[in-house]
Amino acid sequence: MATLIKLKKGYNLNIEGAILSDEVAQGAKASTFAVVPGDFTGIIPRMDVKEGEKVAAGDVLYHDKNFESIKVVSPVAGVVKSVNRGERRKIESIEIETDNSDSKKTFITKPTSAKALLLESGLWSMMRQRPYDIVPKPNAEIRDFFVTCFDSAPLAPSLSIVVGEKNKYINKGVEVLKSLTNGNVYLGCREGEEFEATGAETVVFKGPHPAGNAGVQAANIAPVNKGETIVTLDVVTLARIGHLFTEGYVNFETVVAVVGSEIENPKYVSSIMGCPVSTLVEGNMKSDSGNARFINGNVLSGVQIEANSYLRAPYRQITVIPELIKKDEFMGWASLSPKKFSVYHNFTHWLFGGAKKSNKVDARINGGERAIVMSGEYDRMLPMDIYSEFLIKAIIAFDIDKMEQLGIYEVAPEDFALTEYADTSKLELQRIVREGLDRMRKEME
């Protein structure tokens, strides 16, 4: 019997551009794919291939400087077209020109070396660990695995659609994870969309976003303590792991939700990890005025990308919203317009049944950065036993003891994404948390 956990804190933002049908369209064929090292937090890339070298799908592109066993692999077969470097020769992306061949790296699966196989196949780098929200260190003792089986973020895809037919590998995936821990494998599900697997414990969450966040689920099941390590992944990665151990190769296919108010017809598109964004949105844009903001992921915790760039981790959502709906808006702060939406009731939106309507949003910050004034504002957006405001202040002051005491090991930047949205003081909370985690890690290692 699945455990039910009800969460009250949080908020479901109703944003224009949702998908209405569960049908999955086939994405346009692409010739170039890319891997972005920035997606794999915590890894310092050391290249294993050179430009012009031929690779099969699943061949290693680079490994981590500190833990050489952590690998990142190519999602397609072809030729390494370019290794693009930015400031201080930091690798920004690796482009691979596909030869459309079916050549792929295959593995012999032995149950004894599950960890080595996961590392070598590149699937290890698709998981994250707490503390620090980075790719798991291979030498850490994993207390538990937390698998998120739904995404509660605005306009997020249903993960059961993204998993698709791979769901038959979930049992195998759980079996593999079980062999890596003495603890549990938890499947955090949404009501009505439960996943079950032998050996795993299903926990059903009821409540608004961020109930789908791995951190929130872990905090409400078994919070991570100082000195412990937990590993988080989504159910899609879990299915991929099961697939690898059953079929002997990694499945790089994915389903992407293409959403947002700038998309003509929001829909699911099937493609391959690292495909060009243009192949996903082609012919489906409302206008090409240049006023569109492309986001890989959701509007809260996703990253801004260029229209001509590539699909990045976690390879399941592209959101396109307008950059600016109205330029130089006159006295916007005094507006009585019911179109203006707020989690507070000091706009007229809620009076006109706004909660049921979907809202068109743009990327404006809607105010200047201020000191923290409103109290309890951060807490009501984060269903964790953490005083987020005090934690944020401790991070800004970089008080290591306080950060530890207030629970920095339990959080990831994405947990503060909704808080950042609602913040009256308009502070860049996700950046603050990310920098805090990075500095903390440096200090502790």
Added chain:
Amino acid sequence: MKPSFQEGGKFAKLQSVFDGFETFLFTPNTTSRSGAHIHDQNDMKRTMSTVILALLPCLLFGMYNVGYQHYLAIGEASAAWTSMFIYGFLAMLPVIVVSYGVGLGIEFVGAQIHHKEIQEGFLVTGMLIPLIVPINTPLWMTAVATAFAVVFAKEVFGGTGMNIFNVALITRAFLFFSYPSWMSGDKAFVKTDSIFGFGGGNVADGFSGATPLGQVATNAGESLGQLKDVVGGEITTMDAFWGFIAGSPGETSMVAILIGAVILLVTGIASWRVMLSVFAGGLAMAGIAHAFPSAAYPASFIDPFAQLCYGGFAFAAVFMATDPVTGARTKAGQYIFGFLIGVLAILIRVYNSGYPEGAMLAVLLMNAFAPLIDHLVVNRNIQRRLNRAKAK
């Protein structure tokens, strides 16, 4: 126009002021650079203007009541309500102008010195000051007190969001302790002079400008004497509820304050936890005091509900205690913080004969303790985390 106000421009010294006005007039076009791509429509300007909106009923009624008390005092209680309002308007306008002029002036200079944007905090403070300063206070005193409060209670701590004490209450406390003779007694709360020749008349016989709580404090005998209005007529708790009594402009009407409270609570700007627990604390303490009436402490004769209607208690509960910056910030802390304000306000009112009203001092005292309360609450969370780690 904009370039001349930027670094190196002709008017670079006015950059903060220019930015202030620009962002006031136009929503900035700045879009998100990191983190969340969308942001809530609510910002500090909207938040502060919501509070001002909530203060408007108090302000409008305050203007009317200043006029009403004046016409009552000169024996023309039958004057048209419009004249009363205009009189009150004329009486209060200079105070509002002085409060905003002095406070915002200092904020503008401060913002420019630190090369920061102008913060909106004083918009509310500037409106609170005229509402809690007795109407007869000379303008220069208000100006000095406002300047003192903004500089020493706020700017030295780092501006809006950083202050420990409520700035408006520091203004009043400064006046209270520096010019005590102007702050209480007969002359403080009722304006009897004409303004620009408007509302002239002689003060009626038997005039006394003492507030109901002032009368209570000087009460002698084994029971409470009848409370009187400024010309000796009887007043009831209902008069205090509606607000037709002498007092600082904003604090007299429970009705106007409650309208403000509803606005603050419905919009979600103020904490209902604080508001509720201040009233709960006040009722509890007033109940205890009333259960042991004593001639030595005449305010103990007042029944608990009336305690809440008289004086600045309700105003402090709704607009002062709920200041998020100077109050407790944790949920559990807010209950404790509010409750103690309520208790202390009535405790001072009843058992300290030196001060007929204790709301101001109670809030200021608890402002000082708010960080301690939060510290204890947060420490419990820390302890919980430690225990959890140990239990493994």
